[in-house]
Amino acid sequence: MRTALIALILAALPVAAQPQSLANQLFGARQMPSLQEPQAIGSYANGCAAGLVRLPETGPSWQAMRLSRNRNWGHPDAIAYVQDLSRTAQQIGWKGLYIGDISQPRGGPMTSGHASHQIGLDIDIWMLPPRRLDLSVAERESLSSISVRSEDQRSVNANWTRQHHALLKQAALDARVDRIFVAAAVKIEMCKTATRADTGWLQKIRPAVGHNYHFHVRLRCPRGNRHCVTQTPSVAELSKGGNGCDATLEWWVTDFLNPPRRERTEPPAPRRRHPREFTLADLPAQCGEVLAAP
Numbered sequence: 427m428r429t430a431l432i433a434l435i436l437a438a439l440p441v442a443a444q445p446q447s448l449a450n451q452l453f454g455a456r457q458m459p460s461l462q463e464p465q466a467i468g469s470y471a472n473g474c475a476a477g478l479v480r481l482p483e484t485g486p487s488w489q490a491m492r493l494s495r496n497r498n499w500g501h502p503d504a505i506a507y508v509q510d511l512s513r514t515a516q517q518i519g520w521k522g523l524y525i526g527d528i529s530q531p532r533g534g535p536m537t538s539g540h541a542s543h544q545i546g547l548d549i550d551i552w553m554l555p556p557r558r559l560d561l562s563v564a565e566r567e568s569l570s571s572i573s574v575r576s577e578d579q580r581s582v583n584a585n586w587t588r589q590h591h592a593l594l595k596q597a598a599l600d601a602r603v604d605r606i607f608v609a610a611a612v613k614i615e616m617c618k619t620a621t622r623a624d625t626g627w628l629q630k631i632r633p634a635v636g637h638n639y640h641f642h643v644r645l646r647c648p649r650g651n652r653h654c655v656t657q658t659p660s661v662a663e664l665s666k667g668g669n670g671c672d673a674t675l676e677w678w679v680t681d682f683l684n685p686p687r688r689e690r691t692e693p694p695a696p697r698r699r700h701p702r703e704f705t706l707a708d709l710p711a712q713c714g715e716v717l718a719a720p
């Protein structure tokens with residue numbers, strides 16, 4: 427009887443008032459950042475961020491795209507990085523950069539899309555070289571990026587240029603960067619083009635699913651951000667003089683695209699929860715303060 431009564435009361439409550447409200451709904455509803463010291467909290471796919479700043483919608487060398495998503499917010503380090511890289515893009519002959527998602531105003535899990543981008547340190551940058559930097563808000567909703575990968579996913583296509591290589595190299599050389607995700611075909615092409623001396627930065631270019639329409643820059647935890655958790659193993663540990671242009675890279679065009687048939691000997695691994703299913707209790711404790719802060 428009592429259980430039935432509680433169930434009845436819970437059913438009558440609006441979703442937002444239930445203690446189990448999803449973190450992505452709570453963070454997705456915040457339109458402005460918290461008035462706190464800038465801080466990345468937690469890890470890239472399980473965290474939030476305090477005191478984020480907005481990438482201006484248009485600058486001398488960039489435009490933020492898909493403004494309706496309100497995801498052009500980042501740690502001040504990330505915003506400075508984007509602006510610096512957009513100037514570098516001009517030096518290699520592009521007009522600048524089109525910037526995709528960074529984070530929500532207070533970071534956290536998102537209502538759609540990414541598992542990461544939660545702590546203000548992940549930045550998506552379009553593969554499309556800008557033709558104009560005066561796109562209207564509406565044009566920034568409708569324009570699409572270009573894929574630099576062939577249909578069979580094994581190589582780059584005619585959209586890939588030397589400027590893409592130069593841009594990604596400069597992007598990776600920056601000490602603020604931990605890693606950059608690109609389609610495996612892009613990494614394979616860059617391994618072919620690079621010289622032996624290019625080893626160090628090339629390790630930071632990592633093959634990942636997707637990432638043929640944009641590349642994804644992941645910055646290291648900013649100094650002094652003691653609640654920020656750097657990804658392990660870090661690319662620095664992986665490096666040890668290598669550049670990732672090896673058998674592990676070939677795996678992406680062999681086993682990944684064409685998985686060999688195997689006998690099933692073990693039960694399937696338990697499904698990992700997507701961040702869209704996280705509640706506030708799943709995030710670092712500081713995220714409650716970020717959400718509640720003015």
Ligand SMILES: [Zn+2]
Pocket residue numbers: 540543548549550642
């Ligand atoms: Zn991304």
